[in-house]
Amino acid sequence: MAAIPLDTYPHILDSILAHAPYASLLALRTASRELRDRVDAHFVAHIAFFGPDICGALKGQQVRIPRAEWWDVPAVADAVRLVDICGTRQRLTLQPEHLCWCGGKAGDPRAAKLHRVQLVRKWTTVHWCPAIASPRCVVFVSELPTTYRVEPLYAPTVVFYCAPRKLWCRGVGYNQVVIRAQPSARNATDPSVLCLDIAEAICVAEGVTLVGFDELSFLRAWAGDKDLRTKIKDNVAKGLTFERFVDEDEAPGIVEQYLRIITEDEYRAETGEEMFALETFMFAPTADTWPQPRLVGGSAEESDQIAVA
Numbered sequence: 436m437a438a439i440p441l442d443t444y445p446h447i448l449d450s451i452l453a454h455a456p457y458a459s460l461l462a463l464r465t466a467s468r469e470l471r472d473r474v475d476a477h478f479v480a481h482i483a484f485f486g487p488d489i490c491g492a493l494k495g496q497q498v499r500i501p502r503a504e505w506w507d508v509p510a511v512a513d514a515v516r517l518v519d520i521c522g523t524r525q526r527l528t529l530q531p532e533h534l535c536w537c538g539g540k541a542g543d544p545r546a547a548k549l550h551r552v553q554l555v556r557k558w559t560t561v562h563w564c565p566a567i568a569s570p571r572c573v574v575f576v577s578e579l580p581t582t583y584r585v586e587p588l589y590a591p592t593v594v595f596y597c598a599p600r601k602l603w604c605r606g607v608g609y610n611q612v613v614i615r616a617q618p619s620a621r622n623a624t625d626p627s628v629l630c631l632d633i634a635e636a637i638c639v640a641e642g643v644t645l646v647g648f649d650e651l652s653f654l655r656a657w658a659g660d661k662d663l664r665t666k667i668k669d670n671v672a673k674g675l676t677f678e679r680f681v682d683e684d685e686a687p688g689i690v691e692q693y694l695r696i697i698t699e700d701e702y703r704a705e706t707g708e709e710m711f712a713l714e715t716f717m718f719a720p721t722a723d724t725w726p727q728p729r730l731v732g733g734s735a736e737e738s739d740q741i742a743v744a
Contacts, residue, residue, distance in 0.1 A: 452477045460477070472510050475501070475505055477514075478493065479491055480517065482518055484521060512550070546567045550568075553571070557572065572592070573593075593610075593611070593613070614643065615646040616648050629654075630667060634671050634675045637690070640693075642695070644695045645694070646698070647698065647699045648667065649698055664696045
Protein backbone atom coordinates (compact mmCIF):
# COMPACT_ATOMS: atom_id res chain seq x y z
CA MET A 436 0.00 0.00 0.00
CA ALA A 437 1.37 3.39 -1.02
CA ALA A 438 1.98 5.79 1.83
CA ILE A 439 0.41 9.25 1.58
CA PRO A 440 2.63 12.01 2.99
CA LEU A 441 0.95 13.75 5.91
CA ASP A 442 1.55 17.18 4.41
CA THR A 443 -0.40 16.28 1.26
CA TYR A 444 -3.76 16.45 3.06
CA PRO A 445 -3.01 18.25 6.34
CA HIS A 446 -6.69 19.00 7.00
CA ILE A 447 -7.40 15.26 7.33
CA LEU A 448 -4.88 14.80 10.14
CA ASP A 449 -6.03 18.03 11.78
CA SER A 450 -9.59 16.70 11.80
CA ILE A 451 -8.46 13.39 13.30
CA LEU A 452 -6.49 15.16 16.04
CA ALA A 453 -9.43 17.41 16.83
CA HIS A 454 -12.05 14.66 17.15
CA ALA A 455 -10.28 11.42 18.13
CA PRO A 456 -10.48 10.32 21.80
CA TYR A 457 -7.37 10.16 23.92
CA ALA A 458 -6.96 6.36 23.63
CA SER A 459 -7.14 6.53 19.83
CA LEU A 460 -4.52 9.27 19.75
CA LEU A 461 -2.19 7.12 21.86
CA ALA A 462 -2.59 4.34 19.31
CA LEU A 463 -2.08 6.72 16.39
CA ARG A 464 1.22 8.01 17.72
CA THR A 465 2.73 4.49 17.54
CA ALA A 466 2.39 4.39 13.75
CA SER A 467 5.47 6.49 12.97
CA ARG A 468 7.85 8.99 14.48
CA GLU A 469 6.24 11.79 12.48
CA LEU A 470 2.80 10.92 13.83
CA ARG A 471 4.21 10.64 17.33
CA ASP A 472 5.53 14.20 17.10
CA ARG A 473 2.27 15.53 15.65
CA VAL A 474 0.14 13.83 18.30
CA ASP A 475 2.43 14.92 21.12
CA ALA A 476 2.31 18.50 19.83
CA HIS A 477 -1.49 18.24 19.95
CA PHE A 478 -1.35 17.01 23.55
CA VAL A 479 0.70 20.02 24.69
CA ALA A 480 -1.08 22.79 22.77
CA HIS A 481 -2.87 23.52 26.07
CA ILE A 482 -1.09 22.47 29.26
CA ALA A 483 -1.61 23.01 32.98
CA PHE A 484 0.96 23.26 35.78
CA PHE A 485 -0.21 21.69 39.06
CA GLY A 486 2.74 22.46 41.27
CA PRO A 487 5.57 20.28 39.93
CA ASP A 488 3.22 18.28 37.67
CA ILE A 489 2.33 19.18 34.09
CA CYS A 490 -0.61 17.66 32.27
CA GLY A 491 -2.30 18.26 28.95
CA ALA A 492 -5.76 19.81 28.76
CA LEU A 493 -7.74 18.05 26.05
CA LYS A 494 -11.48 18.53 25.51
CA GLY A 495 -12.05 19.57 29.12
CA GLN A 496 -10.02 16.69 30.54
CA GLN A 497 -6.61 16.55 32.12
CA VAL A 498 -4.55 14.01 30.18
CA ARG A 499 -1.17 12.47 30.76
CA ILE A 500 1.39 13.66 28.22
CA PRO A 501 2.91 10.32 27.18
CA ARG A 502 6.36 11.50 26.16
CA ALA A 503 8.80 11.89 29.03
CA GLU A 504 10.61 15.24 29.16
CA TRP A 505 8.74 16.47 26.10
CA TRP A 506 9.85 20.04 26.88
CA ASP A 507 13.34 19.06 25.69
CA VAL A 508 11.99 18.33 22.18
CA PRO A 509 11.77 21.72 20.40
CA ALA A 510 9.20 20.55 17.85
CA VAL A 511 6.86 19.60 20.71
CA ALA A 512 7.67 22.40 23.16
CA ASP A 513 7.10 25.01 20.45
CA ALA A 514 3.53 23.72 20.01
CA VAL A 515 2.46 25.01 23.46
CA ARG A 516 0.07 27.94 23.00
CA LEU A 517 -2.04 28.11 26.18
CA VAL A 518 -0.75 27.55 29.73
CA ASP A 519 -2.79 27.35 32.94
CA ILE A 520 -0.84 27.73 36.19
CA CYS A 521 -2.89 26.15 38.94
CA GLY A 522 -2.59 25.11 42.56
CA THR A 523 -0.88 21.90 43.60
CA ARG A 524 -2.80 18.61 43.55
CA GLN A 525 -2.35 18.32 47.32
CA ARG A 526 -2.83 21.00 49.95
CA LEU A 527 0.58 22.05 51.20
CA THR A 528 1.46 23.80 54.44
CA LEU A 529 3.60 26.81 53.56
CA GLN A 530 5.65 29.01 55.78
CA PRO A 531 4.40 32.64 55.76
CA GLU A 532 7.51 33.87 53.95
CA HIS A 533 7.09 31.33 51.15
CA LEU A 534 5.09 32.47 48.13
CA CYS A 535 5.14 29.04 46.50
CA TRP A 536 5.27 25.31 47.17
CA CYS A 537 8.91 25.34 46.03
CA GLY A 538 9.90 27.91 48.65
CA GLY A 539 10.38 30.72 46.12
CA LYS A 540 13.51 29.20 44.60
CA ALA A 541 14.84 29.83 41.11
CA GLY A 542 11.65 28.73 39.41
CA ASP A 543 10.71 25.97 37.01
CA PRO A 544 13.42 25.44 34.34
CA ARG A 545 10.88 23.78 32.03
CA ALA A 546 9.10 27.10 31.63
CA ALA A 547 12.11 28.67 29.92
CA LYS A 548 11.79 26.14 27.09
CA LEU A 549 8.31 27.26 26.06
CA HIS A 550 8.94 29.96 23.46
CA ARG A 551 5.67 30.30 21.53
CA VAL A 552 3.03 30.57 24.22
CA GLN A 553 0.23 32.98 23.32
CA LEU A 554 -1.61 33.16 26.65
CA VAL A 555 -0.81 32.30 30.28
CA ARG A 556 -3.67 32.07 32.81
CA LYS A 557 -2.73 32.15 36.50
CA TRP A 558 -5.34 30.72 38.86
CA THR A 559 -3.41 30.38 42.08
CA THR A 560 -1.62 32.37 44.75
CA VAL A 561 0.41 29.30 45.71
CA HIS A 562 2.56 28.53 42.66
CA TRP A 563 3.97 31.47 40.72
CA CYS A 564 7.40 30.23 39.74
CA PRO A 565 6.88 29.29 36.08
CA ALA A 566 8.10 32.49 34.40
CA ILE A 567 6.66 31.94 30.94
CA ALA A 568 6.93 34.70 28.36
CA SER A 569 3.74 35.37 26.39
CA PRO A 570 1.99 38.33 24.75
CA ARG A 571 -0.78 38.22 27.37
CA CYS A 572 -1.12 36.92 30.90
CA VAL A 573 -4.44 36.61 32.74
CA VAL A 574 -4.49 36.56 36.54
CA PHE A 575 -7.52 35.44 38.54
CA VAL A 576 -7.73 37.30 41.84
CA SER A 577 -10.00 35.35 44.16
CA GLU A 578 -12.95 36.96 45.90
CA LEU A 579 -11.99 34.97 48.99
CA PRO A 580 -9.95 36.57 51.78
CA THR A 581 -6.28 36.16 50.92
CA THR A 582 -2.88 37.79 51.34
CA TYR A 583 -2.74 37.98 47.57
CA ARG A 584 0.25 39.66 45.97
CA VAL A 585 0.87 40.12 42.27
CA GLU A 586 4.50 40.00 41.22
CA PRO A 587 5.82 41.47 37.95
CA LEU A 588 4.88 39.16 35.11
CA TYR A 589 6.55 38.25 31.85
CA ALA A 590 3.96 39.67 29.44
CA PRO A 591 3.42 42.98 27.63
CA THR A 592 -0.26 42.86 28.61
CA VAL A 593 -1.46 41.62 32.01
CA VAL A 594 -5.18 41.07 32.58
CA PHE A 595 -6.45 40.96 36.16
CA TYR A 596 -9.84 39.43 36.94
CA CYS A 597 -10.71 40.75 40.36
CA ALA A 598 -13.43 41.87 42.65
CA PRO A 599 -13.08 45.66 42.97
CA ARG A 600 -12.55 45.20 46.70
CA LYS A 601 -9.58 42.89 45.96
CA LEU A 602 -7.79 45.06 43.41
CA TRP A 603 -4.08 44.82 44.21
CA CYS A 604 -1.67 45.77 41.43
CA ARG A 605 1.52 46.25 43.38
CA GLY A 606 5.00 45.78 41.99
CA VAL A 607 6.82 47.29 39.02
CA GLY A 608 7.59 46.41 35.46
CA TYR A 609 4.09 46.18 33.96
CA ASN A 610 3.47 47.43 30.46
CA GLN A 611 -0.27 47.39 29.76
CA VAL A 612 -2.62 46.37 32.57
CA VAL A 613 -6.25 45.41 31.95
CA ILE A 614 -8.54 45.13 34.99
CA ARG A 615 -11.76 43.24 34.37
CA ALA A 616 -14.34 43.53 37.13
CA GLN A 617 -16.17 40.48 38.40
CA PRO A 618 -19.88 41.38 38.32
CA SER A 619 -20.86 40.07 41.74
CA ALA A 620 -23.13 41.63 44.34
CA ARG A 621 -20.48 40.76 46.95
CA ASN A 622 -17.87 42.91 45.24
CA ALA A 623 -19.09 46.31 46.42
CA THR A 624 -16.38 48.42 48.01
CA ASP A 625 -15.68 52.00 48.97
CA PRO A 626 -15.33 53.81 45.60
CA SER A 627 -12.78 56.22 47.08
CA VAL A 628 -10.53 53.32 48.10
CA LEU A 629 -11.03 51.71 44.69
CA CYS A 630 -9.91 54.91 42.96
CA LEU A 631 -6.78 54.99 45.14
CA ASP A 632 -6.00 51.42 44.05
CA ILE A 633 -6.47 52.40 40.40
CA ALA A 634 -4.09 55.32 40.96
CA GLU A 635 -1.52 52.81 42.31
CA ALA A 636 -2.00 50.68 39.18
CA ILE A 637 -1.31 53.70 36.95
CA CYS A 638 1.97 54.25 38.81
CA VAL A 639 3.28 50.72 38.07
CA ALA A 640 2.16 50.38 34.43
CA GLU A 641 2.49 52.12 31.09
CA GLY A 642 -1.29 52.09 30.70
CA VAL A 643 -4.39 50.84 32.54
CA THR A 644 -7.71 49.77 31.02
CA LEU A 645 -10.78 49.19 33.20
CA VAL A 646 -13.28 46.79 31.64
CA GLY A 647 -16.88 46.36 32.79
CA PHE A 648 -16.78 48.89 35.62
CA ASP A 649 -19.69 50.75 33.99
CA GLU A 650 -21.91 47.79 34.87
CA LEU A 651 -21.16 47.73 38.60
CA SER A 652 -24.28 48.87 40.42
CA PHE A 653 -22.47 50.25 43.48
CA LEU A 654 -20.41 52.54 41.23
CA ARG A 655 -23.46 53.72 39.30
CA ALA A 656 -25.16 54.56 42.60
CA TRP A 657 -22.02 56.40 43.73
CA ALA A 658 -21.91 58.49 40.54
CA GLY A 659 -25.57 59.46 40.76
CA ASP A 660 -26.47 61.86 37.95
CA LYS A 661 -22.82 62.39 36.98
CA ASP A 662 -21.03 60.53 34.20
CA LEU A 663 -19.45 57.48 35.89
CA ARG A 664 -16.27 57.42 33.80
CA THR A 665 -15.65 61.11 34.47
CA LYS A 666 -16.17 60.68 38.20
CA ILE A 667 -13.77 57.71 38.35
CA LYS A 668 -11.09 59.67 36.50
CA ASP A 669 -11.57 62.74 38.71
CA ASN A 670 -11.14 60.65 41.87
CA VAL A 671 -8.16 58.76 40.47
CA ALA A 672 -6.53 62.13 39.77
CA LYS A 673 -7.15 63.11 43.38
CA GLY A 674 -5.58 59.83 44.46
CA LEU A 675 -2.43 60.64 42.46
CA THR A 676 -2.28 64.05 44.14
CA PHE A 677 -2.76 62.85 47.72
CA GLU A 678 -0.95 59.50 47.62
CA ARG A 679 1.75 60.08 45.01
CA PHE A 680 2.25 63.85 45.44
CA VAL A 681 1.54 64.53 41.77
CA ASP A 682 0.90 68.19 41.01
CA GLU A 683 -2.82 68.90 41.23
CA ASP A 684 -2.83 70.59 37.82
CA GLU A 685 -0.94 67.75 36.12
CA ALA A 686 -2.86 64.79 37.62
CA PRO A 687 -5.96 65.01 35.33
CA GLY A 688 -3.74 64.96 32.23
CA ILE A 689 -1.84 61.92 33.51
CA VAL A 690 -5.10 60.08 34.17
CA GLU A 691 -6.46 60.98 30.74
CA GLN A 692 -3.28 59.70 29.11
CA TYR A 693 -2.84 56.46 31.04
CA LEU A 694 -6.36 55.34 32.04
CA ARG A 695 -9.09 53.98 29.75
CA ILE A 696 -12.54 52.83 30.84
CA ILE A 697 -14.44 50.61 28.38
CA THR A 698 -17.35 48.17 28.35
CA GLU A 699 -17.16 44.39 28.00
CA ASP A 700 -18.47 44.64 24.43
CA GLU A 701 -15.80 47.19 23.50
CA TYR A 702 -13.14 44.94 24.98
CA ARG A 703 -14.49 41.93 23.08
CA ALA A 704 -14.22 43.89 19.83
CA GLU A 705 -10.60 44.81 20.62
CA THR A 706 -9.35 41.36 21.61
CA GLY A 707 -11.35 39.25 19.16
CA GLU A 708 -13.79 36.46 19.96
CA GLU A 709 -11.20 33.71 20.48
CA MET A 710 -8.98 35.58 22.94
CA PHE A 711 -12.03 37.03 24.71
CA ALA A 712 -13.42 33.51 25.21
CA LEU A 713 -10.08 32.22 26.54
CA GLU A 714 -9.82 35.09 28.99
CA THR A 715 -13.45 34.94 30.10
CA PHE A 716 -13.03 31.24 30.99
CA MET A 717 -11.11 32.53 34.00
CA PHE A 718 -14.34 33.16 35.90
CA ALA A 719 -14.34 30.43 38.56
CA PRO A 720 -15.40 29.97 42.22
CA THR A 721 -11.91 30.40 43.64
CA ALA A 722 -8.38 30.93 42.44
CA ASP A 723 -7.34 27.38 43.24
CA THR A 724 -10.18 25.43 41.64
CA TRP A 725 -9.23 25.16 37.99
CA PRO A 726 -11.65 22.53 36.59
CA GLN A 727 -10.10 19.25 37.66
CA PRO A 728 -11.80 16.21 36.09
CA ARG A 729 -10.10 12.83 36.53
CA LEU A 730 -6.63 12.63 35.01
CA VAL A 731 -6.85 10.45 31.89
CA GLY A 732 -3.95 8.16 31.09
CA GLY A 733 -2.39 7.53 34.49
CA SER A 734 -0.17 9.60 36.74
CA ALA A 735 1.82 12.54 35.46
CA GLU A 736 5.05 10.85 36.51
CA GLU A 737 4.65 7.85 34.19
CA SER A 738 7.25 7.76 31.44
CA ASP A 739 6.62 7.02 27.79
CA GLN A 740 6.42 3.22 27.49
CA ILE A 741 4.90 3.17 23.98
CA ALA A 742 7.15 1.72 21.31
CA VAL A 743 7.54 3.79 18.16
CA ALA A 744 8.15 2.27 14.77
